[in-house]
Amino acid sequence: MxxxxxxxxxxxxxxxxxxxxxxxxxxxxxxxxxxxxxxxxxxxxxxxxxxxxxxxxxxxxxxxxxxxxxxxxxxxxxxxxxxxxxxxxxxxxxxxxxxxxxxxxxxxxxxxxxxxxxSRPVRAMTREERLEHIWSSTHDEYRGYAGERWPEPDRGKRTVIFYGGRQGTTLKLLDTLTDDEVLAKLPVHLRYLPDAIAA
Known part of the structure; x- marks a missing residue:
């Protein structure tokens, strides 16, 4: 990776x-x-x-x-x-x-x-910063790396457990979380910061 x-x-x-x-x-x-x-x-x-x-x-x-x-x-x-x-x-x-x-x-x-x-005047986060924060703040028991059960191209990629309401808990690749799933995994004070353009 x-x-x-x-x-x-x-x-x-x-x-x-x-x-x-x-x-x-x-x-x-x-x-x-x-x-x-x-x-x-x-x-x-x-x-x-x-x-x-x-x-x-x-x-x-x-x-x-x-x-x-x-x-x-x-x-x-x-x-x-x-x-x-x-x-x-x-x-x-x-x-x-x-x-x-x-x-x-x-x-x-x-x-x-x-x-x-x-030094940016407005607090904002890129999608990559949101994903890195999710990875950094998720407890070790709820994150990991795709293993042998995953398709070959996905092995070694970062995974997180996501609670999907009625669908229950699923293991997802971090990079494939939808925007709504990213918002759900972020703490409330970071959810609605505007998107920043990656430098």
């Missing part, structure tokens, strides 16, 4: 519990012990200051550059956590992103993408 280069995966500010859950939101992937850098690289989400400071104090950073620092421990291959302190609209905000340090420009592109996304 290959995802887009830089993508917001959670709407809102993740507290410490949510932050640790989001660090490895692909834990159930079938090829867990293979190098799957593309799966993580480019994912980012907002955290609170306490979470940012906690991560800064765990280990000495691999490096620090102005408003960002990289974790010394790598997640997979050359991908590691980079934490950002960014001033957006006059306020300091804190973010986590997975960057591939084999690409020297990766942290800077991540920072620029976060600033561009979070």
């Amino acid at each position: 290959t995802l887009s280069p830089i993508r917001k995966i959670y709407q809102g500010i993740a507290d410490r519990r949510q932050m640790f859950r989001l660090f490895d939101r692909h834990a159930q992937r079938p090829n867990r012990w293979e190098d799957d850098s593309a799966l993580f690289c480019g994912e980012w989400f907002e955290i609170d200051q306490a979470g940012h400071d906690y991560m800064f104090e765990i280990l000495p950073p691999l490096w620090m550059r102005g408003e960002m620092f990289a974790m010394r421990e790598f997640l997979t291959g050359s991908v590691t956590s980079v934490f950002f302190t960014l001033r957006i609209d006059g306020q300091f905000r804190y973010f986590h992103g997975y960057c591939d340090l084999a690409d020297q420009g990766s942290p800077t592109r991540m920072r620029d993408a976060i600033i561009e996304r979070e």
Whole structure:
């Protein structure tokens, strides 16, 4: 499964519990012990200051550059956590992103993408951001990956359990949820945000 280069995966500010859950939101992937850098690289989400400071104090950073620092421990291959302190609209905000340090420009592109996304004057979400939020906020027991019972082209794709009223509960491919199903899976405060045009 290959995802887009830089993508917001959670709407809102993740507290410490949510932050640790989001660090490895692909834990159930079938090829867990293979190098799957593309799966993580480019994912980012907002955290609170306490979470940012906690991560800064765990280990000495691999490096620090102005408003960002990289974790010394790598997640997979050359991908590691980079934490950002960014001033957006006059306020300091804190973010986590997975960057591939084999690409020297990766942290800077991540920072620029976060600033561009979070500086928009109107709160809005793309369909992809809605699907990523659903995946990130769904409990592990209600999400997974299509296995051998699925047709060959669908194997390995992300699945979620969907409650369809009288039709009961069904397992669906995340990418095939209809707009109404996406709205039903989102928290109420995110359901009616306008659609954003993907950058």
